Structures are given as C-alpha cells and as structure tokens.
Amino acid sequence: MAMTRVRPPRALFKPRRPQDARRQGPPRGSAVIDWAAYIDGHRVCTDTVGDAVRLIRDGRLTPEGDSAGFVWVGLHEPSASELSDLAEVFGLHPLAVEDAIHAHQRPKHERYDDVHFVVMKTVGYVPGEDGSEVVETGEIMIFCGPDFVVTVRHGTHGELAPVRTRLERDPARLVHGPAAVLHAVTDHVVDGYVNVADAVQEDIDEVEEAVFSPERTDESRRIYRLKREVIQLKRAVGPLAGPLRSLSGRRFVPAEIKEYLRDVEDHLTRVREQVESYDELLNPILQAHMTQVTVADNKDMRKISAWGAIFMVPTAIAGIYGMNFDFMPETNWRYGYFMILGVIGAACLSLYRGFRRNGWL
Known part of the structure; x- marks a missing residue:
C-alpha cells in the first residue's frame, strides 16, 4: 500500500547539537x-x-x-x-x-x-x-x-x-x-x-x-x-x-x-x-x-468484670457497717474488726480462685 507523504513542519522540534547527538537528549523543557x-x-x-x-x-x-x-x-x-x-x-x-x-x-x-x-x-x-x-x-x-x-x-x-x-x-x-x-x-x-x-x-x-x-x-x-x-x-x-x-x-x-x-x-x-x-x-x-480482636476484647471485659465482682465484696460489707445503727452485729466485740477483715479476705480469695479456674483471670 502506498504511503501518503506528509512533509513535516520544519520547526517540529529544535535540532540536537552536535550532529551525532544520540545521547545528548532532547532540548531542555521539551516533552x-x-x-x-x-x-x-x-x-x-x-x-x-x-x-x-x-x-x-x-x-x-x-x-x-x-x-x-x-x-x-x-x-x-x-x-x-x-x-x-x-x-x-x-x-x-x-x-x-x-x-x-x-x-x-x-x-x-x-x-x-x-x-x-x-x-x-x-x-x-x-x-x-x-x-x-x-x-x-x-x-x-x-x-x-x-x-x-x-x-x-x-x-x-x-x-x-x-x-x-x-x-x-x-x-x-x-x-x-x-x-x-x-x-x-x-x-x-x-x-x-x-x-x-x-x-x-x-x-x-x-x-x-x-x-x-x-x-x-x-x-x-x-x-x-x-x-x-x-x-x-x-x-x-x-x-x-x-x-x-x-x-x-x-x-x-x-x-x-x-x-x-x-x-x-x-x-x-x-x-x-x-x-x-x-x-x-x-x-x-x-x-x-x-475475630482475634473480638476475643481479646471479650477477654479484657471478663477480667474487668471479675475484678469488679471481687471488689464489690469489701465495698458491700464496708457500706453496711458504715451505716449509723445502734444495734450492729459484733460492733461491741473486741475482735469484730478482725473478723470482718477475715470474712472480706476469704470471700475475695474464693471469688478470685473461682474466676481463675474458669479462665476469667
């Protein structure tokens, strides 16, 4: 098939110098x-x-x-x-x-x-x-x-x-x-x-x-x-x-x-x-x-709940004995204070062992 011969514009692009300019590159600023x-x-x-x-x-x-x-x-x-x-x-x-x-x-x-x-x-x-x-x-x-x-x-x-x-x-x-x-x-x-x-x-x-x-x-x-x-x-x-x-x-x-x-x-x-x-x-x-993130979050929530339950025991007992009643059990007994501390400690220890055994702590 015969090619259509189109004469290119003389100023298509600026010439490269020197004559053998294969590696000289294009004019500066040219695309x-x-x-x-x-x-x-x-x-x-x-x-x-x-x-x-x-x-x-x-x-x-x-x-x-x-x-x-x-x-x-x-x-x-x-x-x-x-x-x-x-x-x-x-x-x-x-x-x-x-x-x-x-x-x-x-x-x-x-x-x-x-x-x-x-x-x-x-x-x-x-x-x-x-x-x-x-x-x-x-x-x-x-x-x-x-x-x-x-x-x-x-x-x-x-x-x-x-x-x-x-x-x-x-x-x-x-x-x-x-x-x-x-x-x-x-x-x-x-x-x-x-x-x-x-x-x-x-x-x-x-x-x-x-x-x-x-x-x-x-x-x-x-x-x-x-x-x-x-x-x-x-x-x-x-x-x-x-x-x-x-x-x-x-x-x-x-x-x-x-x-x-x-x-x-x-x-x-x-x-x-x-x-x-x-x-x-x-x-x-x-x-x-x-799934791992959800499990980890659930595990953290279980720990928080377990410790909250443990600390509720002394809080509840202390709240009861903090009320101003004349007739409170063991309030006039010499060893009543130590007995209450023992009850609190035993209850907390029992809860801790239970939560630990179930994997909550």
Whole structure:
C-alpha cells in the first residue's frame, strides 16, 4: 500500500547539537525524550523529528512504495501544542490525541484508519506518606502506524529508555517494524505488573504471619491498606486482557510478533489470577484478625468484670457497717474488726480462685 507523504513542519522540534547527538537528549523543557529513524533494524540519528520522518518517507522506499523503516518518537507528558505537531505529521486522530494529552484512560485498543491507539496502565510500588508502600499508577499511550510509533508516557513509572536500548541491541526483532516496538512496550508494562504483584505478595505474607503470631498486634489498618492497593492493581491489570487479545489478531502484526504478544498475554493472565487470589486471601486474614480482636476484647471485659465482682465484696460489707445503727452485729466485740477483715479476705480469695479456674483471670 502506498504511503501518503506528509512533509513535516520544519520547526517540529529544535535540532540536537552536535550532529551525532544520540545521547545528548532532547532540548531542555521539551516533552520529547528520544526519537530516531530505524532502517533494517538499525538506528539512524537525525537532527530533528522532521528529519527522521523525511528520511523514512522520502529517502527509503521499496519499489512497491512502502516504507522500509519507521520512526519512533517517545514523549513524556507532552503539552497540547507538542502533540498537535506530531498529530499533523502522522495523521493522528483528534480523539486519540485528546486522550493522550489528558490521560486517566482505561486500558483499551482503538483503530483509526491505519493507526492503532493503545492505552496501558503502568504501576509502581512506592513509599507512601506514612512510610508504607502503595501502588502508584501511570499510563502509556502508543500510536502505532505503518511507518511510525509514538509513545506517550504519563507518570513516573514505566520508563521506556531501557526498552529502546534492548530493542536496538536486537536488530532482528526491530526489523519487524512498529509491531516490534508495540510488543516490547507491552512486555515491559506486564513485567512491571509482575514485579509489583510479587512485592504485594511479600507484604501479604508478613501481615498473615503477624496476624497468626502469638504476639498481639493491631494489623487492621495495614490489611485495609493492602486491600486498597490490590484493588488499584486489579484496575490496571484486568482491563488490559482485551486489548492484548485484540492486538494478537491484527493483520499489521507479523506472525513472529504475534507469538510474542501471545506470550505477553499469557503472563498477563497469570499475574491477573495472582492479583485476584490476593483479594481472596486478604478476606479470611481480615476476618481472623477481627475475630482475634473480638476475643481479646471479650477477654479484657471478663477480667474487668471479675475484678469488679471481687471488689464489690469489701465495698458491700464496708457500706453496711458504715451505716449509723445502734444495734450492729459484733460492733461491741473486741475482735469484730478482725473478723470482718477475715470474712472480706476469704470471700475475695474464693471469688478470685473461682474466676481463675474458669479462665476469667
């Protein structure tokens, strides 16, 4: 299929200096993290994104008119103007561009003519305000066309520089074009799910051990926090299954890459089942902990009641003898005081032994 040649704006992005500037990075303040043209699986550095597009669309065409390479542009939280420039060059749909700018999208796969738009959630397990670790999410959007890939990342997780580096070391994979990048990014995202799921598993194991240990500790706050983090993880992992399954059946994806996408889908299924099991595991842990708390509270109440009953004996006797009557038993007896103390002591001791025998003390 012949490619539509669109001449990029000359001021798409400022050029990098010096000429060979692969590692110099983008201009300061730009959302562009990296860009390059890839021909036959090898990176070709250019001064601007526009130069990379011209190289692919005007300088390297097959006899059938198809591009023999592609451009990969990586951005981090771009502004509307920056993404609009790229949308003009690559023909990106305005609705997809709007989603990529504002983020907060559900994982999905949409097709606009010959451009595929994929949204994925990224996750990280980071320290929260109270020192405990929390699941933090971000997003990666991918515009995948016949001769280009545009990746838009939101948040601090899922950095794609390592993905680009690994792919550039494997030209045999990169020669498959934009689909190879699409697979590498999805694989990177799912690997992040696996790492976070394993970290959450360690915390759940610690809570479970603490709940069933002989020492009495209050783990209710930590259990509720873990349940909240599991829900966050489920919201990121679960919805991605549909888009991955859809991508595996697309004709623009070579057969070799489809096999790798199916492998990623298998990994996603395993981590999704793993995360779902966490919720099922946390429920009985929480129930066991609440039962322990209830039993402990009941035990404390029994102790309080037992001691209250014991102290009621001297209180009652002292109250009776504190009344001002002329004729009180044993009030005129020399040993009456010691007799009353003995009665109080015997009664208290008898009650104490009874409560102790029944497990109240």
